[in-house]
Amino acid sequence: MAEPRKPDIAAGRLEAEDYASNFADLHPRLTRHEALVEADRCYFCYDAPCVTACPTAIDIPLFIREILTENPKGAAETILSQNILGGMCARVCPTETLCEEACVREAAEGKPVRIGELQRYATDALMADGSQPFERAAPTGKRIAVVGGGPAGLSCAHRLAVHGHDVTIFDARDKIGGLNEYGIAAYKTPDNFAQTEVDFILAIGGITVETGKALGRDITMGELRETFDAVFLGIGLGGVNALGLDGEAISGVGDAVGYIAEIRQADDLSALPVGRRIVVVGGGMTAIDIASQTKRLGAEDVTIVYRRGPERMAASRYEQELAQTGGVTIKCNARPQALVADDGRVSGVTFEYTAEDADGRLVGTGETFTLAADMVFKAIGQTFVAEGLNGSGAPAIALDGGRIAVDDERRTSVAGIWAGGDCVSDGEDLTVVAVEDGKIAAESINRALGSA
Incomplete structure (x- = not known):
């Protein structure tokens, strides 16, 4: 059992070259030869299961065949026509549990076609060329407000702009991009790729961006409904679940999402x-992501503690193994019981071992252990913050399970307002799902405005 010691927090634990190496591209782009060899492994299945497994229904066999015929930009157009954030999704989408898990090669030999890396090969080729494969339709004169510039909002805005509508994206932060910009591990999206993709999306034209504008603080639903022909809400999840322990507000205890954002926005990692x-x-x-990145910043002992078994973790087995091979320890079947403090700062966490009863409910065993800690990060889920959603005399938007209720077209309970992404009920909290939400909502809005 580790005994708490005096907190030790410092910057610059590594040499400059170590930071560059540790935060280098996790999966560098395939070479031409590698892409052709991998593409040749595809069976080009009829009714391909990989397409069914993709939330955005990309025609995967088609784009792989286009790569094989040495037409990577054509492959990119196939991808982006279904998923305008196909470049980012190629980097961060859990392909190992979606398209690649469904791949016939995976079932036959345990080695799927590397669909995600082929998708990146194609989209990178097009973006490096500076091509813009989409044309904006004649202006319709209709104006749509998109609140939230994350994946759902960007997807919705781009599709609406293609249809000729004018779109204004409002975002509370200084940059748009949402979790792609602020919430994903830096080694998955190096070289400022999130903003490169944003610039690519905005290049279609017809999209205005207003940053530093928060719903309820700078803009209201009433104003938006009066000023615009339709509104799309892609406001994500603004809150973080608490541990529920005494002293949780002490120094050294923070939310993982906030620290990941600091890492992503840091100009000099050695100063963090x-x-x-x-x-x-x-x-x-x-x-x-937080565990792997703090390890790469120079932390010596990094431990993830999860209350149930590894098979119940939301992180895929691949991601768990990636963290473990990087030096992160994962301890399962334990829940936090108490924080240990030293001079007003956290110095350790006491955990209680857990088990599941006959009904699958989590129960404590009474046995405990303590881990020394200079920093403790909460990564137990985010919560929807409804503040600013209603008020100003506007009709109340219905919620379901603490998030915005929507139908199959992503319409809310209030006419003229749509929503998508993490803020809606029954969402899977995946970038690719948010992109599909935005696309579905945009097509619904287009029909509602009489432009279909």
């Missing part, structure tokens, strides 16, 4: 303070 001993509570992708 990090603890020597890190404890992360949670079992999803955010837990993996």
